Amino acid sequence: MSNEMNKTIFVVDDDVDYIFQLKSMLEKMGFNVITASGQKEAEDIMDTINPDLIITDLMMENMDSGFVLSHKMKRMFPDVPIIIATALTSETGMSFSLENENSKNWIKADLYLEKGIRADQLHREINKLLKL
Amino acid sequence: MSILKLLVVDDEPGIRSSVTRALKNFSVGYPFMDEDFSFEIYEAETGERGIEIIDQSDIDIVLLDNQLPGINGIEVLDYLKSNEYDVSVTMITSYASLDLAIKATNNGAFNFVSKPFTPQELRTALENITKNLYLKRMTRKMNHEGKQIRFKFLSVLSHELKSPINAIEGYLNIMSEKQIGDNVDDYKIMIDRSIERLKGMRTLILDLLDLTKIESGKRNRELKKIDLSEVAKVVADTVEPLAIQRNIKVYLDAEENLYINADSYEMEVILNNLVSNAVKYNKEDGKVFINIKKQNDYILMTVEDTGIGMSPEDISLLFNDFVRIKNSKTKNITGSGLGLSIVKKMINMYNGTIEVESKPDIGTKFIIKIPV
Numbered sequence: 001m002s003n004e005m006n007k008t009i010f011v012v013d014d015d016v017d018y019i020f021q022l023k024s025m026l027e028k029m030g031f032n033v034i035t036a037s038g039q040k041e042a043e044d045i046m047d048t049i050n051p052d053l054i055i056t057d058l059m060m061e062n063m064d065s066g067f068v069l070s071h072k073m074k075r076m077f078p079d080v081p082i083i084i085a086t087a088l089t090s091e092t093g094m095s096f097s098l099e100n101e102n103s104k105n106w107i108k109a110d111l112y113l114e115k116g117i118r119a120d121q122l123h124r125e126i127n128k129l130l131k132l
Numbered sequence: 133m134s135i136l137k138l139l140v141v142d143d144e145p146g147i148r149s150s151v152t153r154a155l156k157n158f159s160v161g162y163p164f165m166d167e168d169f170s171f172e173i174y175e176a177e178t179g180e181r182g183i184e185i186i187d188q189s190d191i192d193i194v195l196l197d198n199q200l201p202g203i204n205g206i207e208v209l210d211y212l213k214s215n216e217y218d219v220s221v222t223m224i225t226s227y228a229s230l231d232l233a234i235k236a237t238n239n240g241a242f243n244f245v246s247k248p249f250t251p252q253e254l255r256t257a258l259e260n261i262t263k264n265l266y267l268k269r270m271t272r273k274m275n276h277e278g279k280q281i282r283f284k285f286l287s288v289l290s291h292e293l294k295s296p297i298n299a300i301e302g303y304l305n306i307m308s309e310k311q312i313g314d315n316v317d318d319y320k321i322m323i324d325r326s327i328e329r330l331k332g333m334r335t336l337i338l339d340l341l342d343l344t345k346i347e348s349g350k351r352n353r354e355l356k357k358i359d360l361s362e363v364a365k366v367v368a369d370t371v372e373p374l375a376i377q378r379n380i381k382v383y384l385d386a387e388e389n390l391y392i393n394a395d396s397y398e399m400e401v402i403l404n405n406l407v408s409n410a411v412k413y414n415k416e417d418g419k420v421f422i423n424i425k426k427q428n429d430y431i432l433m434t435v436e437d438t439g440i441g442m443s444p445e446d447i448s449l450l451f452n453d454f455v456r457i458k459n460s461k462t463k464n465i466t467g468s469g470l471g472l473s474i475v476k477k478m479i480n481m482y483n484g485t486i487e488v489e490s491k492p493d494i495g496t497k498f499i500i501k502i503p504v
Contacts, residue, residue, distance in 0.1 A: 017299035037463045087294045
């Protein structure tokens, strides 16, 4: 039996359309969704929420907003899995370099996903992280 | 035409030959590249053989299977990494194995092609790989020339162009799959948002052209005596449709016959950017005041709104490229993030100054002084 109904996903993205689309996608899967439109807003509401999973964009107010945010959220919610979903892929030549040991220790995310991933793939990855 | 050496490492002969076939007579070219690239294909049936070929020939791109008879793909990646080879590696894998994907990414793989692939999928992947490789090598070259800023600009630009494409594609997918039923009217908000994002892209492209012209110094400037009050009238008229939609009143107070030696297009861009911002970042039923007059030995232009305002932190970044103030009040507003950067650069060309006064939720005032 699937128990998505009890799970809350916190979505942070500065693209209002991406939020709209991801929110309806996740709600269709049965999750509760809370959203924030940027790093700052996310930090502002962080201590009022209790998410089971976090999906955040990378480039928001700053180029590294997603990294900073996941760092802070990991500190607050050590056991909550974090997905960084970004349109910024290595094809820009500016990959966020997991190649480098330093950043690997620093980047506190459990998974990187490319935006535009299909709903069923996303659902599978979420279920895996939530151990559903 | 330049040639990239591509090595395909896979124990299945079928995969190797389909790569060779798919890339025969295929070349990759982008407007930003100096020349097109075609591919010279090398084949290896094991990781060991692959490493041999890489040691001997200057391979640029590797298509690498993970499950190989001897050492596996990840070990080949390790070898490439520890020897600091300048190659772009793409894993040939089944999409499902995300663990492998992460592991491979950690080891420096650039991308994944899922098996089985069509020739077109492979070509698309190769386009991205080539672009990446080109940009990566170009970056290295530019770093030597001290041009990182330019590259950062390009990276952000590609992000800015990709976001609206993703948004529109997402909406089109929802519509194409009729996810919320057969009634076209139910999709109106998605259609409207898609149109809005397209407009944003168009603005970005136009702004980019302006910026490029300024920076390259290639635009033919036509400095002559122009009447600023006339320019201001044109700008006020241009912005009116947008203002009416949100019931915002635009008040223009400009001295008549206010002559200045300037390029009329540049003056229009400066005023237009400020006035359209004043409307965009305003509240419903708000006001915009445009004031232009001669004062001592300069022309004083102010554009003031009764809008959402900005914090001091926001203001400090305001004139940089691609800066957009992001908060819950601005999330539905589209823009290129280049407008004010352009304004500032143009004002600099006249040895002028621009200042900002702003209070959150009260409004913003831009003050421009141009010496005459």
